[in-house]
Amino acid sequence: MNQFQKLTKATPLELFIWMIGAGIAGFGIGTLIDDYVEAGLGIGILVIGILLHGWGMFRIYNQK
Helix, strand or coil, X not given: CCHHHHHHHCCHHHHHHHHHHHHHHHHHHHXXXXXXXXXXXXXXXXXXXXXXXXXXXXXXXXXX
């Protein structure tokens, strides 16, 4: 099964978490670049985004 087929067979929840995780990770990167919040909070936001996005990718691409 190719990667496009795996994306089409993913559940809406998996896709939602995958996209939200990417958005949160991008927000975390933006806070670190702009010094909008303290560095510790920006790193925490980035880590949460990476974990959510990674979990979504893992669930989608490890389907049999």
